[in-house]
Amino acid sequence: MAESLSKPVQELLVNGGELPKKYIYKKGENGVADASYPLIEVPIIDMSLLTSQSAAGEEELGKLRSALGSCGCFQAINHGMTASFLDQVHEIGKQFFALPPDEKQKYSRTVGDIEGYGNDSVLSERQTLDWTDRLYLTISPEDKIKLRFWPEKPENFREVLNEYTRNLALMNELLLKSMAKSLNIEENCFLEQYGQGATMTARFNFYPPCPRPDLTLGVKPHADASSITFLLQDKAVEGLQIVKDGQWFRVPIVPHAILINAGDQVEIMSNGMLKSPVHRVVTNSERERLTLAVFCLPDSKMEIGPVEELIDKERPRSYKTMKDYVAIYFENYQLGKRPIDAVKI
Ligand SMILES: O=C(O)CCC(=O)C(=O)O
Numbered sequence: 001m002a003e004s005l006s007k008p009v010q011e012l013l014v015n016g017g018e019l020p021k022k023y024i025y026k027k028g029e030n031g032v033a034d035a036s037y038p039l040i041e042v043p044i045i046d047m048s049l050l051t052s053q054s055a056a057g058e059e060e061l062g063k064l065r066s067a068l069g070s071c072g073c074f075q076a077i078n079h080g081m082t083a084s085f086l087d088q089v090h091e092i093g094k095q096f097f098a099l100p101p102d103e104k105q106k107y108s109r110t111v112g113d114i115e116g117y118g119n120d121s122v123l124s125e126r127q128t129l130d131w132t133d134r135l136y137l138t139i140s141p142e143d144k145i146k147l148r149f150w151p152e153k154p155e156n157f158r159e160v161l162n163e164y165t166r167n168l169a170l171m172n173e174l175l176l177k178s179m180a181k182s183l184n185i186e187e188n189c190f191l192e193q194y195g196q197g198a199t200m201t202a203r204f205n206f207y208p209p210c211p212r213p214d215l216t217l218g219v220k221p222h223a224d225a226s227s228i229t230f231l232l233q234d235k236a237v238e239g240l241q242i243v244k245d246g247q248w249f250r251v252p253i254v255p256h257a258i259l260i261n262a263g264d265q266v267e268i269m270s271n272g273m274l275k276s277p278v279h280r281v282v283t284n285s286e287r288e289r290l291t292l293a294v295f296c297l298p299d300s301k302m303e304i305g306p307v308e309e310l311i312d313k314e315r316p317r318s319y320k321t322m323k324d325y326v327a328i329y330f331e332n333y334q335l336g337k338r339p340i341d342a343v344k345i
């Protein structure tokens with residue numbers, strides 16, 4: 001079936017009316033039970049300690065390894081960005097979604113492209129759509145940026161997003177090295193698989209209030225195709241949930257921390273020692289929620305696979321080596337499969 005575009009979620013219920021069927025899961029089918037879910041304790045990691053040669057530095061590397069090896073995520077603090085700067089990053093997203101529909105539509109994505117403003121791609125008639133509108137942008141490298149999708153309002157949008165990108169690019173490099181060190185392998189092992197054409201993409205996720213949280217999902221369960229994902233959560237409104245040991249948990253908000261999770265490509269490169277967690281977003285009937293996810297992706301022309309030093313008798317190779325994991329990801333995602341299973345041995 002050819003892809004079709006649908007009306008922004010934000011505009012669906014402005015004049016009242018019924019929740020459209022294509023957003024509705026059958027009772028219970030969205031997996032959201034009536035009972036509330038427990039909060040998970042997400043480890044907090046002090047980024048400034050990761051480069052320290054001290055005992056505290058060693059300890060932080062140990063925490064990093066155990067966080068990514070168990071729940072697959074952690075809250076990064078002391079990351080070098082001020083609270084007021086992160087508030088600005090959040091604000092540019094909020095202000096964009098608050099613009100009149102005509103203004104936002106100037107940046108609409110087109111059929112077959114994921115970049116730009118829009119909502120879930122309609123790829124099959126049976127698909128249940130996510131209750132969210134998005135603004136999806138390539139933010140690095142510069143020559144892959146498509147400025148026609150970058151809002152001109154608010155005025156500081158481009159400047160703020162560029163500065164955020166520069167900060168996260170440095171953090172990505174620091175983390176890839178720290179992850180390698182924490183696994184006692186040469187610090188450039190993961191970076192070497194990155195290549196020259198590595199990219200970063202940003203996705204502003206806007207979740208309008210939804211009258212039936214029991215029948216919808218903000219984002220259906222998935223793990224990320226990235227190597228590393230940086231999530232700037234909404235400071236005031238919860239919604240993210242994560243699977244650990246087969247159970248769903250709510251992810252707490254830590255204001256001005258960046259929630260960092262391993263994506264599938266780190267799980268693959270680390271031969272499964274670091275985990276790409278399955279997560280979803282639930283809706284709520286009262287408050288809108290805005291988050292910004294930034295995905296770091298290795299060069300699609302590079303071969304990605306488990307680092308040799310992490311393969312041995314006790315831990316045999318668990319994943320194939322491949323190029324362009326993102327393409328494999330979307331092919332399988334559309335078929336309703338967990339993409340990483342397609343590259344498991
Ligand atoms: O909005 C969130 O809390 C998470 C969004 C997410 O999982 C994604 O954009 O991949």
Ligand SMILES: [Fe+2]
Binds near residue numbers: 222224279
């Ligand atoms: Fe995600």
